[in-house]
Amino acid sequence: MSDISLLPQVREFLQREHAHFIDGRYCTSASAQRIAIINPANGEAIAQVAAADTADVEAAVGAAHRAFTGSWAATSPYQRGVILNRFADLIEANGEELAQLETLCSGKSIHLSRMFEVGQSAVFLRYYAGWATKINGETMTPSLPSMAGEQYTAFTRREPVGVVAGIVPWNFSVMIGVWKIAAALVTGCTLVLKPSEFTPLTLLRLAELALEAGVPAGALNVLNGNGEVGAQLIAHPQVAKVSFTGSVPTGLKVGQAAMAANLTRVTLELGGKNAAALLPDFDLPGAVAGLIQTGYVHQGQVCAAPERIYVPRARLEEVAQAFSDALRGAPIGSPLDESVQFGPLANKPQLDKMLGFFATAHEQGRIVCGGNALACPGYFVEPTVVIANSAEDSLLHEETFGPILTLLGYDDISKLPGLINDSPFGLTASIWSNDLSSALRLIPQLEAGTVYVNMHTFLDPAVPFGGIKASGTGREFGSAFIDDYTELKSVMIRY
Ligand code: NDP
Numbered sequence: 193m194s195d196i197s198l199l200p201q202v203r204e205f206l207q208r209e210h211a212h213f214i215d216g217r218y219c220t221s222a223s224a225q226r227i228a229i230i231n232p233a234n235g236e237a238i239a240q241v242a243a244a245d246t247a248d249v250e251a252a253v254g255a256a257h258r259a260f261t262g263s264w265a266a267t268s269p270y271q272r273g274v275i276l277n278r279f280a281d282l283i284e285a286n287g288e289e290l291a292q293l294e295t296l297c298s299g300k301s302i303h304l305s306r307m308f309e310v311g312q313s314a315v316f317l318r319y320y321a322g323w324a325t326k327i328n329g330e331t332m333t334p335s336l337p338s339m340a341g342e343q344y345t346a347f348t349r350r351e352p353v354g355v356v357a358g359i360v361p362w363n364f365s366v367m368i369g370v371w372k373i374a375a376a377l378v379t380g381c382t383l384v385l386k387p388s389e390f391t392p393l394t395l396l397r398l399a400e401l402a403l404e405a406g407v408p409a410g411a412l413n414v415l416n417g418n419g420e421v422g423a424q425l426i427a428h429p430q431v432a433k434v435s436f437t438g439s440v441p442t443g444l445k446v447g448q449a450a451m452a453a454n455l456t457r458v459t460l461e462l463g464g465k466n467a468a469a470l471l472p473d474f475d476l477p478g479a480v481a482g483l484i485q486t487g488y489v490h491q492g493q494v495c496a497a498p499e500r501i502y503v504p505r506a507r508l509e510e511v512a513q514a515f516s517d518a519l520r521g522a523p524i525g526s527p528l529d530e531s532v533q534f535g536p537l538a539n540k541p542q543l544d545k546m547l548g549f550f551a552t553a554h555e556q557g558r559i560v561c562g563g564n565a566l567a568c569p570g571y572f573v574e575p576t577v578v579i580a581n582s583a584e585d586s587l588l589h590e591e592t593f594g595p596i597l598t599l600l601g602y603d604d605i606s607k608l609p610g611l612i613n614d615s616p617f618g619l620t621a622s623i624w625s626n627d628l629s630s631a632l633r634l635i636p637q638l639e640a641g642t643v644y645v646n647m648h649t650f651l652d653p654a655v656p657f658g659g660i661k662a663s664g665t666g667r668e669f670g671s672a673f674i675d676d677y678t679e680l681k682s683v684m685i686r687y
Contacts, residue, residue: 209242215413221244297393344686356433359446363538373402435666436460464497464659515597522534562575642657
């Protein structure tokens with residue numbers, strides 16, 4: 193098979209001079225610093241983007257603040273919902289263009305770009321749009337003593353916090369960007385997004401579509417550049433909240449910088465070293481298929497994906513063989529080729545990191561399959577399965593954020609919580625079993641923001657998502673996001 197043809201509008205978009213989207217306009221930048229956007233499938237530059245300087249940061253936050261107190265504040269909740277639904281329609285209508293651009297920057301297979309970056313982004317946007325008319329406070333009756341017949345009533349209001357700085361990683365730039373856009377706009381906040389320097393293009397295009405959908409100028413701005421631009425945004429006195437998705441080390445810096453800036457609110461969605469526990473009755477074909485589907489999606493570069501698998505010791509070799517049989521010969525190649533299952537890693541630092549983990553795997557464990565980079569241009573590696581020697585092996589503790597699953601045999605189900613919780617992270621975990629009683633007893637013992645049974649990784653807008661321990665603080669989705677984007681104001685009235 194061969195690559196799909198790029199749309200003319202994708203070719204045209206790549207030719208543009210890229211910088212930022214500020215106050216309703218695609219704009220250039222006076223900054224001399226340019227960042228090359230590399231296609232990870234061949235290592236070639238496809239475009240350049242200017243990095244923001246302090247004047248750009250000032251302009252973007254200023255525009256967001258004016259919209260927060262002006263045009264967006266004047267938009268009714270109903271109208272906000274209508275606009276977000278129209279935005280979802282435009283994402284779908286321009287879906288192939290967005291999908292191709294995202295695949296060119298991130299190496300994500302074109303199927304995944306279509307399904308998640310486009311399809312799921314629209315699903316999440318419509319879910320959030322439904323909240324627009326349902327964000328309310330409560331009424332309560334105070335118990336204050338009445339001395340002369342006076343009475344009291346009280347109510348709470350949910351008020352938007354203000355300008356949100358949304359800092360987005362490279363793995364799902366459109367979808368994670370949309371989560372931040374939707375949560376901010378539907379609560380009445382405005383925002384400045386800072387994409388990863390590796391994947392800046394699709395969020396620029398998305399901002400144009402938001403404007404076309406009716407999001408007023410200034411309510412959504414996109415600033416490009418490296419981490420320093422994110423740091424400047426966090427320090428800005430008019431930024432009221434930071435919503436960050438990324439790695440634990442950067443998240444720690446972001447959290448501390450936000451507190452130091454102005455006790456600025458911060459939500460951190462960070463990494464994970466997510467465990468899957470196969471209980472003694474597990475269904476071998478179902479578990480292996482499910483863990484391959486979720487462990488290697490986008491080459492494992494998914495924060496919620498399983499990375500360490502605990503297997504009843506007596507069945508360890510059988511499970512390893514099943515993984516190996518399923519993965520050997522799986523097509524690896526261009527992410528624009530619709531017949532390909534595994535594309536490249538998203539960028540060169542990821543490739544270097546994975547080569548380091550392969551070296552560790554050779555030293556610490558037994559490689560069942562994979563463990564090599566491909567001898568071709570681009571950042572391709574084989575999907576890899578390793579059997580660890582012991583529970584202390586670093587491959588069971590360090591987040592690889594790549595296509596490496598590590599298996600460990602266990603002897604006693606009562607030891608599973610200890611093995612799984614022996615991690616600084618707590619994002620997701622999964623239990624594979626039809627023994628409902630054992631699964632239900634295990635769930636409360638696992639330190640994770642989400643526990644799946646007979647599935648892993650899937651995110652749904654109705655189900656809150658976020659981490660515990662070093663995997664972060666705050667929740668997205670469901671109704672849980674409302675707390676993070678609004679202040680609760682109490683009003684008491686004597687009459
Ligand atoms: P990073 O933490 O390196 O970067 C995330 C974002 O922060 C990027 O836009 C980056 O810019 C920016 N940034 C870097 N330094 C600073 C700083 N000092 N202040 C403010 N912003 C800064 O993560 P990656 O992009 O490498 O993403 C991979 C990581 O994200 C993985 O560890 C993964 O687990 C985690 N992740 C978590 C998710 C979750 O929901 N829990 C979802 C997806 C990913 P630049 O790239 O330009 O340096």
